[in-house]
Amino acid sequence: MIKKFQNIKYRNMNTFPKNVLKPVDINITNSDSKIMLSCSKRNRGDDEEMFDDENTQNNNTKCRKRWSLCVRKEETEQLAAELGIGMLETDEVMNTDSTVGSEDNPSTWDFGMELNLARNQEVDNITPSCSQHNIVLNKENIVMATVPTPKVPTETEQRRELMRDNKETDEFCLIRRRPIPVSDAPDLINMLSDEVLLQILKWLPKASLINCSMVSKRFCRLSRDESLWIRLDLSCRSLYHGALGQILDRGVQIFRVAQTEIDDPAILPNSKSFMEDFQCKLQYLDLSMAVVSLDTLTMLFKRCRHLKKLSLENVPVNTEVCKYLSQNDCLEVLNLTMVSGLNLNCMKYLLTSLVRLKELNIGWTQLNNQTLSYVCLNLPFSLTRLNISGCRKTLLDKNVLDLVNSCPNLRELDLSDCTSLTSSTIDILQDLEHLRFLAMSRCYAISPAAFKKLKHMPHLASFDIHGHMPEGILMHLKEYFGEQIVVNKFLFSSVARPTVGIKRTSIWNLRVKD
Template sequence: MDLAAESGKRRYDKENANTSMKFACWSLGGNVGTDTLLLADMGLAVLQDEEASFHAPSPSPFSNLHHVTSSSPSHKVLQHVDQNIRSQDTFLTESTTSSAEFFVYKRRKLDTLGGDDKFNRMSDELILAVFRWLPKFMLARCAQVSRRWKRLAFDESLWRRLDLGGKTLKPGVVGRVILRGCVILRLSKTEVGTPIFSPQLQHLPTLLPVRSKLQYLDLSMAVIQPQALEELLSVCFDLKKLSLEHCTLTQSVCSYIAKNTSLETLNLAMCYGLCHSYIVEILTQCKRLHCLNLAWTGLSSEDLRVICRRFPASLERLNLSGCRNTLSDSHVRLLSEQSSGLVELDVSDATQLTASAVSSIIKHLTRAEYLAFSRCYAIQPDTYLELKAMPNLLYLDLYGILNDSALNILRQSLHQIKINKYLFSSVARPTVGIHRTSVWGLRVRD
């Protein structure tokens, strides 16, 4: 075994001694001899001997330039690689391993897909002009493209009016809309999730107080919890027209409503939880109120007595229909004396009213243009003939009282007045008739 190992070692030394080139200097140091083919198979280049490089004359920069331009080593390397691929498995042979021809070239970078981005060249004003034609859900998707698009998609000019009627909104959606600067918001027949603002925002210690820019808010027939309604109205200070029809009210809700001193129109028809103290607080603070709807709110006789004394002088349109057994002639007399500037009055379904109430209206409400006495059964039909003394009266509703023959006689006597023109009252209501894309005459859809 020792003789065989010794003979193998001699054979290995003899083969290494017969190689055409031998190198002793490596980058990591050490005297190791290696075949050039082995280096080529490993993908390594041969380093020039230090002694040879020391005795070789230093090349001039012009000679290198001439060598690169004349010999074009890149072309040679590609030719050698092509020949080696066709002839054998190795990529480089001994003839191509010279230090002058072995170069590493950077792979050319492929051009990225693209084209010219037209939006980057456009100004913010032009992009906003394009975004105005998009629906709101598409704006929310555009906000996910880039930071610039997000800033432009959430611009206040694009969110001034919004219609979310008849939808089911998740918690925090209404709060996001308010923070985007919405001015006209329709939430009629909408199921509003609680809370109004996102829970993540509520835990931020540095969150500034929110002051919404809402001026027109329609919550008619909306499904909303009293706590959510309080949270929504707590950030509203500039409301001009508000509709809370068929909502549940609390003292806090009425207090937040009273803070909107610029309030002009208020619809509280069919609301639950109302009492005279809540309404008096609103009437005391809102001095510009000229349209008020308190129909079918279940107010007691005492509530009506207090309220009729506190109506502001600016009130022009009032709806007190639905007070079947509570509204009396004394209430109408107090009302007509306190608010002599009323132009429209609806006291339908007040079964306790008599001819005395009609006389009080004729005496004090000289500017009245519209009166409604529908289903007031205690008033005698011939009493309405006295309304001829009101020169400004244009419309009179008497549904459910007179038959066709009596109506014809009354129309002949009051030929300047249109009788039973409107089936439902429009006092303070945001939508009238078939107009469902606007509230109080203002568009809610772009």
């Protein structure tokens, strides 16, 4: 039977802290050939004692895992001393005060070890899962799995803890940052000239240029160079407030924002383009079907003086927008298809100042009779391509006569869906000697026989007449024209439109992406 130490103070399990290592029994069985060592965790109920009697201990010992090692008696005693484990002698040995454990008569020592349960304030830092020690004994070395030490806080955590303590005590704390180590190696990037860096940066997409601007002051200056921002495509996107002003500051010349939503305010006070005397460098602008307010359009055209080609398809305008737009006297192409808000004053501003127009598309703008009559009388002489379709009951034969007299150099003319036109229009169009393309689809008031007169026009090469006559009459008309005039070659008009067909990487045959 194992004798308990009298000088050990045992604790009740009710007072034993949770999630802390439990007391450990280590039994070493000595023999000539091996030492059997077992280690296990004690788990007891609230009312059980720390040690059981001999029968219970023997039963638990049988179920424990064992490790064995062949050593001699002297090595066993030295090992026990190094581990700091107290010895328990048998009853016979204590009564006779004789020595046990000789090589001829092997005996057993039971070593009891109680962990110190006095915990300090950092008891929570001990890992709760470490409830059992595994001791491995080898002849050459001894390895023991110990309890992991508490995690050492990092410098950042120490700094935060210090700031928290100073905040609670209202004490001033000055934290000095470590200096950034400076390499002695030469800076090869800064050795390059601005011209070389610009040649490298021009191959980067616009999103990467914005990231490069945050590297240093020099890269910020180079990434904003106008040579890198000549063309820009932001179609089918959303521009947050202030983004348009930053784009204008970079000197963009070819800009596509078709089907783009532009938030207000588009230009912020911290932008250069916010100044009243600022003039942007925009020359080619595509705003087709963009979601933009009238205030943004006013601010934009107020700062534009060099526009050459502009598309405002399906965008609302007013008199003030047209007033500032008319300041671009070098405008050559203007697309106003399906634009709402056009009135007589708007057309007066545009046709009075834009004397260099070569292409104009005002189809389906719902102009009234007065406005349409003014347009036909005051079209610029330089106009070569015109789309005035969609005037169902407002465009008359006399308006076509005024149109032919105002711009006799027309090469393309689209009069589709003008249902008030009669066969007299065909005779009027005979005066357009340079006309090469004519569209008169769905002009139901004109008889099919009147179209045969178009064969006498020397330069006419294409004629569109969709939805006007039955298939049999259409085939007869194609045979009459022969190879001289191609019938129904195009489905839609391309007058003044920035993109035609499936091309979406260019506007007016100019690339918008690098």
